Amino acid sequence: MNSDKNQEIILPAEQVPRLFIIFALGVSLFYGLWWLDFSNMESKMLYGLLFIGEIYHIWQAMGYMYTVWDQKKYLSKTCPHDFAPPVDVFITVCGEPVGVVEKTLAGAISMDYPNYQVYILNDGLVAKKNNWREIEELAKKYRANIITRSIPGGAKAGNINNGLKQTKAPFFAIFDADHAPKKDFLKKTMGYLSDPQMALVQTPQYYKNKDENLLTHSAWEQQELFFGPICQGKNKDNATFWCGTNAIIKRAAIEKIGGIPEDSVTEDFLVSLFLHQKGYKSVYIPEILSEGLAPQDLKSYVSQQYRWARGCLDLLFRHNPFFKKNLSWAQKIHYLYSSSYYLNGLIIAVNAFIPIYALLSGVSPVKEDVNNFMIYFFPFIFTTIYLLMKSTQFKITFNAIQMSMSSFFVFIAAALAAIFNIKTKFEVTSKIEQVGNYLIYALPHISYILISIFAIYFGIKKQGITPSVVTNTSWVVFNIVFFFGFIRVAYPWQSNWTYLKSAIKNSAVQIINFYKKRGSIPYQINLLSEKQNHK
């Protein structure tokens, strides 16, 4: 949509009045005070679990407040006339459809910059993809360079390292196969790299297909939050990290950290950590300078989220930023905040099952006569909601949060895999829509609904309609409404409902017509004559 593109060139983020952020901080700490008052506790285990969860939520809220404290926008800088070093533009391909790669390639070769070369880094051969030869022909057609890797290892990181070995420009830009750069990408980003300490310039991911279906829409809204206030808030502390695509990196810096680490799933996150340790600078420009594709079906969305979660949690467990030398405290906070986001899955699951447990067993985490929780909780939750609204210029949506909450089991799987260091093969996010039935990914959510219906029935039968039962039921409903996110996009409900409606309508019309015919006179006469014939 053209008009949309022009309006959303800069990702929305607004400086929230500092006074309000301080107020929000105060309100969050005030909320924490209620939990620290252990005299409210009834069941140690349940209370303890909730306590951990709420401390986590307060930590995340405070992290967000810290992030949006200073939303200094770094706008694109056109490079000075005398600064136009050569740039290698890498497009990493691993089995994506030729049509998709073609668009990216077409964008890449028509950029407005005097001195660059385009290289397709083709992993199709080593990853045993069918179309690696077609990619080679595509490169030939557009007269771009192509490096088809023949020695496997290290997935995307290995691919890039291989590409780096065979090129020599001082800077390189990386694009995923589906993220097509715009004309002025290099022109607007190279300006920052005149600073010798600058190693990374990151730009947002934009989903061209965001209006295609509910899932792409929600995925884009999630990106708006991340690439909006969150990334922009990292600029002030030099904590911008590489997001895998749509970035320019300084080659010398990568060489200094020993190449791109090939043992991690989300190598981009780790590279940024190493770069910051070496004292390099990074910057995020909130301008949309390339266009990509959102995952269009639930399977691709889940695998994308799994990858991101796995990478961040790997970093948290194996390369914990807290213990890394040469990082400023602000940078550590940013890394911890972003990577610990994916611990959310466990917290959501625990918070979802505590009311079920309370309904079934009658055990409550909090004493019956405690009724001051709301006065601590309501200011906290509504201030946080308003902070989210204001900082994203009222663009944050319920859908985005709903999808995050629904992804809880994906995050849990990633956490377990990270803890036990399970090796998983990673499929590249599919770029074509596969319409169909992905209800299997909504299985945890559907089973939660069924379990909760039983638990509510059981709770009411055993304890009656007490305030405790009512509150626990309300929390269960709260969770169900959020979990509905996956169920909504797992199955083409809308089209099937329309089909069902028309099918019913058709058969109804047929039945009516049949009875109409029966009643009509010519029909009766025919029937009569048939009877006479029989006689």
Add this chain to the structure above:
Amino acid sequence: MNKKCLEKYKYYFILAGLIGLGIFLRLWEIGTESLRLDEAQSIWQASHTTEFIRFYTLKNVHLPLHNTFLHFWIALFGGKAIAGRISSAIFGILSLPALYLLSREFLKRKWALTATGIGAISPFWIWYSREIRMYTLLTLITVFSYYFFVRIIRTNQLKNYIFYTITNIIGIYTHYFFFLVLLVQAVFFLSTWKVKWNNKLTIPKKRVLYNFTAVVIVLIIAFSPWFYAFINSHGSGTLAPELIKPSSFNIFLSFFEFTFGYQPENITTAMIALWPLVTLMGFVFLEKRRPIKPSIFLMVTGILLPVIFTFSVSILYKPIYLTRYLIIITPFYYIFIAWVLSQSKGLFQKIFISIFGISLIAAFINQNTSPDITIKENYREAINYISGETSHRDIVVLAPPYMIYPFQYYYHGPAQITSIPIWNKRKGAIPEITPEKLIQDIEIIKGNRQRIFLFIADDLKGGLEAKNFLDNKFTKLEKKQFSKTLWLNVYQTEYKQKVYAIKDGDTLSSVAYEFYQNESFYKIIAQANNLTNPDFIEIGQSLKIPSFP
């Protein structure tokens, strides 16, 4: 008529319908329910001279305007319950078109009508439209005050200033909490100094500030005679009601009552337990939208600031928190609900509106019909019963003494009426209940009466104390409950003569002590038995013991 004209008339038609609904719900069977304690007190005060009203409301820490108005209303229409209630209902009915006007400053027609609809069937507003107190007048004046305030900051016209001043003068003489309304306006005006309220007109902020200051000066002058009188009378004992310290739960209870009115306790606690769903609504509210208009901030301030202020003062200094005093936030509260409904989209909007509408209607029906509601006080039935049961040898005792107001209104029996503690309402404050005073008063009350009819309200201070004391002192003959908080206990105070047989070791003094707790009363026993020599008693001799003098 063209289409747009027709559209506008459609809205006015609906508005008229909503007002009609409001009239019906407020006036239907308005006189059938028993007078409540506060109402009886209002009528009693208003039946006196305006000078007395002024004196009494000074002591009562209230303001005289409504009672003075009631004085003239009763003079015109009589002092029956239904007449007084209709006056409250009229203010309640007028609040509906006023609410529509105020909502139109913030919302489109459709949603202003929604807000008016909420006001029309609001069980809380309907309750106070049927109560002879100043709360509907306070609500009406609050709506007008806010309306003229918004008109001033949008147009800066002289006529709005005039109406604003007049409205505020009425307001500050109606209820002390009206000052919170003015506080909200001041806070809002100063904190949105930079906001431009009218794109078509340049309104100089400094000029508006000067004009407001002039209004404030007029208000101070208008209020000063009362303020002066208040300072003077302070210290000579107050009849102010003693309130209890609120807990944070009270705040949520208040909001529940603003929304659903007064409900039986089990329903109230069960529905407040649904609070996680309010959190859910906060999240569902997140949609891509244009920035929230600054005028919405006035609504939020108008709702939260009085509550926070009242609660803080109650905790830190002196309890002044009562849900009905905070009726001043309800106009903005209902407009805010309509605004939230207007901001939701599609399916959620339909779900919200249906659930909310149905629960409001159910709440209204329940408030009207259920007898379990604490603030429904069935004085009429109780007092009619007492009127029938009492004889001239009985005495009726009320605890706390305030109950004298509804009691006098309904009682038509022969017994004398008094209270614990004994109180002359014209003279001054109700005395403190101390154990000594209790014993003293009971002696005076008992006299040579046959029975004590103790009538208490168990939710008011002094009621249960009196009941417990009498339970321990006298034999209870009967116990009856009328509505949730009103109890009648009948005690026997006169006993038939007793007979006592002298035992080994008894003296007349010891017997006197046993029956009268006073040895020197042996003379009474001696006299009753014609004993010439009080020292001469025989073992086994039976003595008549007269009842306590």
